[in-house]
Amino acid sequence: MNENSIILKVKNLNTRFDTPDGEVAAANEISFTLKKGESLGVVGESGSGKTQIFMALMGLLAKNGKTTGEAIFKGQNILGLPVTELNKVRGVSLSMIFQDPMTSLNPYLKVSRQMTEVLIEHQGMSQKKALERSIEMLELVGIPEARKRVHMYPHEFSGGMRQRVMIAIALLCEPDLLIADEPTTALDVTIQAQILDLLHDLKDKLGMSIVMITHDLGVIASMCDHVMVMYGGRVVETGSVQALFSDAKHPYTRGLLQSMPRIDGDHNEDLYAIPGQPPNLQALPQGCAFQPRCQYATNLCQQERPQTTEFDAGRTASCHQLSSAFHASSPVKNNPVNVVEGVL
Numbered sequence: 001m002n003e004n005s006i007i008l009k010v011k012n013l014n015t016r017f018d019t020p021d022g023e024v025a026a027a028n029e030i031s032f033t034l035k036k037g038e039s040l041g042v043v044g045e046s047g048s049g050k051t052q053i054f055m056a057l058m059g060l061l062a063k064n065g066k067t068t069g070e071a072i073f074k075g076q077n078i079l080g081l082p083v084t085e086l087n088k089v090r091g092v093s094l095s096m097i098f099q100d101p102m103t104s105l106n107p108y109l110k111v112s113r114q115m116t117e118v119l120i121e122h123q124g125m126s127q128k129k130a131l132e133r134s135i136e137m138l139e140l141v142g143i144p145e146a147r148k149r150v151h152m153y154p155h156e157f158s159g160g161m162r163q164r165v166m167i168a169i170a171l172l173c174e175p176d177l178l179i180a181d182e183p184t185t186a187l188d189v190t191i192q193a194q195i196l197d198l199l200h201d202l203k204d205k206l207g208m209s210i211v212m213i214t215h216d217l218g219v220i221a222s223m224c225d226h227v228m229v230m231y232g233g234r235v236v237e238t239g240s241v242q243a244l245f246s247d248a249k250h251p252y253t254r255g256l257l258q259s260m261p262r263i264d265g266d267h268n269e270d271l272y273a274i275p276g277q278p279p280n281l282q283a284l285p286q287g288c289a290f291q292p293r294c295q296y297a298t299n300l301c302q303q304e305r306p307q308t309t310e311f312d313a314g315r316t317a318s319c320h321q322l323s324s325a326f327h328a329s330s331p332v333k334n335n336p337v338n339v340v341e342g343v344l
């Protein structure tokens with residue numbers, strides 16, 4: 001691989017939280033590479049560690065968190081950079097859209113101030129030029145009457161509009177990499193689709209790379225080149241969208257795919273759900289973390305954590321049963337577990 005085309009290389013990243021009940025191993029031995037202009041989807045159930053990987057990268061872990069490993073962004077290891085150095089990168093060439101817009105918008109400052117300050121500080125723009133650019137950005141993300149609304153406070157925007165404001169702020173300096181953490185889950189379906197279209201357009205227009213964190217494999221299918229599937233704080237499968245959707249190797253990934261509603265599906269048919277609950281990261285089961293929920297689990301799965309098998313560059317899976325018969329079995333209908341609601 002041409003090293004110049006790599007925008008982000010994460011090597012053996014581990015994130016831990018100290019709590020009164022013991023340590024939470026939120027992200028373990030995470031390694032992946034993202035090229036310029038490519039997009040990576042990160043999927044997994046609630047609590048699987050998706051957000052904390054990227055909070056660690058942004059230097060935004062909670063006080064009780066610590067992280068080890070490397071994250072080489074544009075040739076520089078950004079893990080553990082002093083804040084002054086990190087601030088030259090954050091919000092400039094590396095931006096994040098957070099799960100909750102109010103965590104990144106300051107409720108006491110008008111949107112105009114929150115936007116212009118970034119441009120004045122990082123791009124040396126005049127106040128007037130910064131305001132014009134901010135209005136342009138708000139227009140680009142589809143905020144009507146942007147010239148007037150730029151002078152409003154965050155709470156004066158509806159949820160969907162606030163999400164757009166946050167996207168506009170994240171894109172102000174035309175980042176090389178945008179991390180979008182569930183950017184649309186809180187929104188209604190029409191606005192979700194509009195925002196995803198917008199990100200898609202901007203990816204093409206600006207040539208930026210995107211990490212899309214989501215519960216929704218449909219979003220990944222429509223937006224991403226590669227996928228990383230997380231379970232219990234670890235990556236259990238990676239591959240191109242094409243490979244993963246046509247030939248998922250891990251039983252958990254197969255379960256996720258089976259629990260996706262299908263456009264051509266029978267509306268009266270119950271949706272599949274992976275049985276059981278996501279694991280408690282403080283009390284992970286022995287062996288493979290997925291084994292208590294896995295219909296293919298054997299004694300080996302209960303005793304030893306599986307190693308990661310690499311099939312091709314970027315195509316990996318961590319499972320003891322990769323070569324067993326489950327690959328041949330037909331998914332949804334033959335599966336003994338058919339319940340109404342998805343667990344995602």
Ligand SMILES: Nc1ncnc2c1ncn2[C@@H]1O[C@H](COP(=O)(O)OP(=O)(O)OP(=O)(O)O)[C@@H](O)[C@H]1O
Nearest residue numbers: 017019024026045046047048049050051052062281
């Ligand atoms: N400050 C903290 N102290 C202790 N544990 C934490 C802290 N922050 C996060 N965690 C734990 O880390 C684990 C991973 O959290 P993370 O936010 O990455 O999950 P996620 O996959 O993004 O879930 P969701 O889909 O619900 O957003 C969870 O078990 C969570 O409870």
Ligand SMILES: [Mg+2]
Nearest residue numbers: 050051052099
């Ligand atoms: Mg999250």
